[in-house]
Amino acid sequence: MKVIIVTGASSGIGLSIAQYLGNQGHHVYGISRSKHFDKSIRSIQADVTEFDALKAVYQEIFDIEGRIDVLVNNAGMGISGSIEDTAYEDASYLMNVNFMGVFNSTKAVIPFMRSSGGGKILNVSSVAAKLSIPFQAFYSSSKAAINAFSEALANEVEPFNIQVCTLMPGDIKTGFTKNRKKNSVTSESYGDRVEKSVGVMEKDEQNGMDPDIAAKTVHRLVNKKRIPLYKTIGLKYKVIVLLAKILPSGLANRIVGAIYAFKKDK
Ligand SMILES: NC(=O)c1ccc[n+]([C@@H]2O[C@H](COP(=O)([O-])OP(=O)(O)OC[C@H]3O[C@@H](n4cnc5c(N)ncnc54)[C@H](OP(=O)(O)O)[C@@H]3O)[C@@H](O)[C@H]2O)c1
Structure with a gap:
């Protein structure tokens, strides 16, 4: 039995992860602004920006x-629109939830994991961290920031026996x-x-994978002795992330543009 905290556990991916792990007999604490009633989760109301x-x-x-073994930093949200038309407050709020929320939660948990003799921190990023989506610049930026943060974190906390993995899910229906x-x-x-x-994005999400796939991935990571620095979720998305790595950046970005940027009708 492990003591596991999942942020954003009141819906979607976080709820699925929390339920799955709770049903395996782990003690799962779910953090969200709204309370979620589920017998497998101990739901606690808190905002990751605080x-x-x-x-x-x-x-x-x-x-x-007496210990905390695993933290899944999953809470997040999205905004959309052109960079030019985005209000400072909206961009700032998104970065505050998606990125500073991961920072707050990680900073808060490290002393307890150290006292526990080690642990695992799993940060939920996105494939959009690797391929930045036009009209979702701030979302993509927040996820790219999580990737950079997690790489630095992994080296900082390694001496405390704390392992870090960044999860990059593809489209999931939530x-x-x-x-x-x-x-x-x-x-x-x-x-x-x-x-x-x-x-296009909404259609992909609503035809996306079941959140269960993320839950099963996290379950495997919880049980593994050594976890990888990155884990992409979904076979199609593993291929996309591989292509993003091997194609010249300009070409990869043009392909993303062809799918998501559209030309203005004359
Ligand atoms: N769905 C996808 O296709 C997809 C793909 C890649 C990555 N992701 C990432 O997966 C994570 C979960 O997304 P989801 O698809 O499951 O979305 P969701 O169904 O909208 O769930 C978001 C969760 O985050 C919580 N949350 C939001 N703001 C919060 C705050 N300030 N403090 C605490 N909790 C907060 C929400 O609970 P309350 O509203 O009750 O606070 C909810 O439990 C996000 O980080 C998202 O970026 C999703």
Whole structure:
């Protein structure tokens, strides 16, 4: 039995991970702003943008359990729109939840993992970290930031026997699509390009994989002695990430543009 914290465990990928691990007999604590009632999860309300609140919650879990073995930093959200039309507040809020949330949660858990003799930190990024999506620049940037953060973190905490893995899921069918905050402003210069682009993404997400695939991946990582630095979720997406690595960056970016950038109708 392991003591596991999953952030963003009230819906989608986080809920699936938390339920799956809880049903395997692990003690799973789910963190989210809304309370989720499920017999396999101990749900605690907290916002990942608030460090002091997270620290107090992790202290409480440590006091009850005597250790914390695994942290899955999964909480996240999306915004869409052109960079030019994005409000500073929206961009800043997204970075605060998706990136600073991972920082807050990681910073809060490290002392408890060190006292536990080690642990695993699994950060949920995205394939969009490797291939930046037009009209979702801030989302892609937040995930690329998680990748860089996780690489540095892995080397920093290795002497404490804490291992780090960045998960890069492809499209998964969850509430993420409806929770995405779309720009209310779209200037004339972009026309319907933004709507068309986000439409492609929404369709891919809603025809995407079952969140169960992420749960099974995390379950395998929890049981593994040594975990990899990166784990892409979904066979198709493993091929895409490999192509992104071997193709010249300009070519890869043009392919992404051909799928998501659209030309403005004359
Ligand atoms: N779905 C995909 O295709 C896909 C692909 C790649 C990566 N991802 C990543 O997977 C993660 C989970 O996404 P999902 O698809 O499962 O979306 P989702 O169904 O919208 O779930 C998001 C979760 O994050 C929580 N959350 C949001 N803001 C929070 C905050 N400030 N503090 C605490 N919890 C917060 C939400 O709970 P509350 O609203 O109750 O707080 C919810 O439990 C995200 O990091 C996302 O970027 C998703």
